[in-house]
Amino acid sequence: MLSLLDLCARIDAGRLTPEGAIGLVREAIAAREPEVGALVCVDPAPVVPGKGPLAGIAVGIKDIIDTADLPTRMGSAIYDGWRPRADAPAVARLKTLGAVPLAKTTTTPFAFLDPTATRNPNHPGHTPGGSSAGSAAAVAAGMLPLALGTQTGGSIIRPAAFCGVVGVKPSFRLLPTVGVKCYSWALDTLGLFAAGVADAAHALALLADRPAIARVEEAGAPRIGILRQDFCAAPEPEAEAALARAAQAAERAGAAIRDLTLPAPFGEAFAVHGTIQDYEARQALAWEYATHRDALPPRLRAALDAAQGIETASYDAARRTAHHARRGLKDVFSEGGFDVLLTYAAPGAAPAGLDHTGDSRFNRLWTLMGVPCVTLPVDRTSAGLPVGIQVIARFGDDGRALAAAGLIERALRE
Amino acid sequence: MLSLLDLCARIDAGRLTPEGAIGLVREAIAAREPEVGALVCVDPAPVVPGKGPLAGIAVGIKDIIDTADLPTRMGSAIYDGWRPRADAPAVARLKTLGAVPLAKTTTTPFAFLDPTATRNPNHPGHTPGGSSAGSAAAVAAGMLPLALGTQTGGSIIRPAAFCGVVGVKPSFRLLPTVGVKCYSWALDTLGLFAAGVADAAHALALLADRPAIARVEEAGAPRIGILRQDFCAAPEPEAEAALARAAQAAERAGAAIRDLTLPAPFGEAFAVHGTIQDYEARQALAWEYATHRDALPPRLRAALDAAQGIETASYDAARRTAHHARRGLKDVFSEGGFDVLLTYAAPGAAPAGLDHTGDSRFNRLWTLMGVPCVTLPVDRTSAGLPVGIQVIARFGDDGRALAAAGLIERALRE
Numbered sequence: 001m002l003s004l005l006d007l008c009a010r011i012d013a014g015r016l017t018p019e020g021a022i023g024l025v026r027e028a029i030a031a032r033e034p035e036v037g038a039l040v041c042v043d044p045a046p047v048v049p050g051k052g053p054l055a056g057i058a059v060g061i062k063d064i065i066d067t068a069d070l071p072t073r074m075g076s077a078i079y080d081g082w083r084p085r086a087d088a089p090a091v092a093r094l095k096t097l098g099a100v101p102l103a104k105t106t107t108t109p110f111a112f113l114d115p116t117a118t119r120n121p122n123h124p125g126h127t128p129g130g131s132s133a134g135s136a137a138a139v140a141a142g143m144l145p146l147a148l149g150t151q152t153g154g155s156i157i158r159p160a161a162f163c164g165v166v167g168v169k170p171s172f173r174l175l176p177t178v179g180v181k182c183y184s185w186a187l188d189t190l191g192l193f194a195a196g197v198a199d200a201a202h203a204l205a206l207l208a209d210r211p212a213i214a215r216v217e218e219a220g221a222p223r224i225g226i227l228r229q230d231f232c233a234a235p236e237p238e239a240e241a242a243l244a245r246a247a248q249a250a251e252r253a254g255a256a257i258r259d260l261t262l263p264a265p266f267g268e269a270f271a272v273h274g275t276i277q278d279y280e281a282r283q284a285l286a287w288e289y290a291t292h293r294d295a296l297p298p299r300l301r302a303a304l305d306a307a308q309g310i311e312t313a314s315y316d317a318a319r320r321t322a323h324h325a326r327r328g329l330k331d332v333f334s335e336g337g338f339d340v341l342l343t344y345a346a347p348g349a350a351p352a353g354l355d356h357t358g359d360s361r362f363n364r365l366w367t368l369m370g371v372p373c374v375t376l377p378v379d380r381t382s383a384g385l386p387v388g389i390q391v392i393a394r395f396g397d398d399g400r401a402l403a404a405a406g407l408i409e410r411a412l413r414e
Numbered sequence: 415m416l417s418l419l420d421l422c423a424r425i426d427a428g429r430l431t432p433e434g435a436i437g438l439v440r441e442a443i444a445a446r447e448p449e450v451g452a453l454v455c456v457d458p459a460p461v462v463p464g465k466g467p468l469a470g471i472a473v474g475i476k477d478i479i480d481t482a483d484l485p486t487r488m489g490s491a492i493y494d495g496w497r498p499r500a501d502a503p504a505v506a507r508l509k510t511l512g513a514v515p516l517a518k519t520t521t522t523p524f525a526f527l528d529p530t531a532t533r534n535p536n537h538p539g540h541t542p543g544g545s546s547a548g549s550a551a552a553v554a555a556g557m558l559p560l561a562l563g564t565q566t567g568g569s570i571i572r573p574a575a576f577c578g579v580v581g582v583k584p585s586f587r588l589l590p591t592v593g594v595k596c597y598s599w600a601l602d603t604l605g606l607f608a609a610g611v612a613d614a615a616h617a618l619a620l621l622a623d624r625p626a627i628a629r630v631e632e633a634g635a636p637r638i639g640i641l642r643q644d645f646c647a648a649p650e651p652e653a654e655a656a657l658a659r660a661a662q663a664a665e666r667a668g669a670a671i672r673d674l675t676l677p678a679p680f681g682e683a684f685a686v687h688g689t690i691q692d693y694e695a696r697q698a699l700a701w702e703y704a705t706h707r708d709a710l711p712p713r714l715r716a717a718l719d720a721a722q723g724i725e726t727a728s729y730d731a732a733r734r735t736a737h738h739a740r741r742g743l744k745d746v747f748s749e750g751g752f753d754v755l756l757t758y759a760a761p762g763a764a765p766a767g768l769d770h771t772g773d774s775r776f777n778r779l780w781t782l783m784g785v786p787c788v789t790l791p792v793d794r795t796s797a798g799l800p801v802g803i804q805v806i807a808r809f810g811d812d813g814r815a816l817a818a819a820g821l822i823e824r825a826l827r828e
Contacts, residue, residue, distance in 0.1 A: 079499060082499055092704055173600075176697050178599060178697070178698050210726055284503055286503045286506035287503075312623045
């Protein structure tokens, strides 16, 4: 994979020019894209700033994020040829930092569950996950050092874990979702994919203009709660093994480890995620549903058909349930004395087949809670498929989640 | 003015067809629009549904709200000829209800402070207010029975009060801001303008799919706190007189009236509104600022120039201050035993001149608090300019705010 920090270091040292770094990326794309299919389009002649903290860094932009210089198709023929007037703020921020939004990456249609044609770079017969399929696959295939994605259920953490890259779903609204096609305004969260934890932390700190997020090394050994999310179906053995391996690594690095079970309100919040997501999607995609229902892919069309029947009172009750759990989560951290929680990133490695995107059940509650989540690869199956784990911190404590993930990453290397 | 409920009643009774109701609106537009200048464009041949609870109701759509069938210019040459692909969810919802989004209404550029050419229908030499200038003026001039607007500081309540119509800024996110050009995602709130309180309540209940909002008559006599917002500069005598007149009317109708002063944290929250608004606007309009700075109007350009210097730490501190005040506001209502608060809608009647949009100081705190606000006209100056007051309720208690406003409206008639 292409390390963002390594590229920046070579450019700072004068051993590589920003143009040269973009050239390396173009070579990697030429070599890997035909088999992976992670990109919707590549800018043939982008502006390449000579300066800036991210000068020379080519970035993949999930194709539901507005770009003024490239089409934005939302993964759907309904938006064929669509060209937004403005860059989304996150894209404009990348340019200000010197980065090059070089390519749009594949997304499932409107970031729901209908799969893309993208293949898992670790095994062409397995899904890369979704909905941010192209962003995860492009970074995993070494085509891009950084990519933007979004998560409403498990659309960043799941594909990152399936592809074997670091994925970050930051605190809700740490990065603006302005200019991002909405599915659920209470859930949609903008995040990123990178080769390693330090790469991701550096990029997030710059994007969010919060340098403390990247001070990964400065944090001491964390107190970690091991969480098995037993309010939903158990994972596969490989996910259980990865969690144990990560916990042991953290312990070796000096972290204090303790098992944790969440009280009932969190299971109730987990159960209402879909009500909030689907009720809001019914409104967010009302024009597409009213005017282009037949052009919607089957899973999305079925979900929106079903969503028409959700009572507003059920939605309001679901929001109260989520609000109650959000407040309770603060006590879980403080009363338990936990800095971060460690749990599954997905039920297992990327499942076989390209006709689905895998299961988001270990991600949905955390998107609803709005707390920062980081996944990193810790293991590989005999088939060579990566298995990741997920680190979760308090709302607004994104740097802490990245620090703990970095500690585990280093401990696993030793 | 055109009463939405009156038009619906005549259509239900078969005394008017939906096409006929649209025809009445076209006649009113032909008569008043040349002198008022509230409309950006009118759909020459819209679909007019024959059925639906809002069949025959022509609606004005503020020109920062996406429409698939009409251009969306954001009040700026930067968006000349811009045509969104999709309707904003609020526009799609209007169509589902049978309404006709007939016209786009003028907005200040990107809904900031640079004025439009729209004139106050009550006096052509006075501002209609802003940023939702066209929506307020079109309803006041009797051209439209309903119009959508947005408020980030005082962009619904202020123009409604200046023009002498009922304006509603609902609870934050009661109506989705998806497809609405963003200025500040923590503040932007979608709302509406109508001829009377019952008209507004009926429309909001339908748009939000919450029938209880329109059960205005069912509420008993409210306990009202009279609030003078002494954390900002005092209003003009006409605003003070209007507040007293509304309080007396409410008391005659059986309401319990008591003066109320807010503790210090609310003054602090009022003071940080601009930090949150401008820091987010810097991001929301980053593309426009980076690529078209010279095409921005002077007030907006100056505000964005200044916003470049806002520290992220100041923004984070401002959000904490606002959060603290939001939680404290619940206690203000419960401990004081208040159903609603009654305060100024603006510092006075619409000021003379078209080179400004008036002052939003009595609105900004309430936008930041996310609570429902309703304004209704209670008085007129010797120059014939209306003076409104503002009713405020708890978050999510939009129906209560409308019920109290309706009580005052009826008491003033007697």
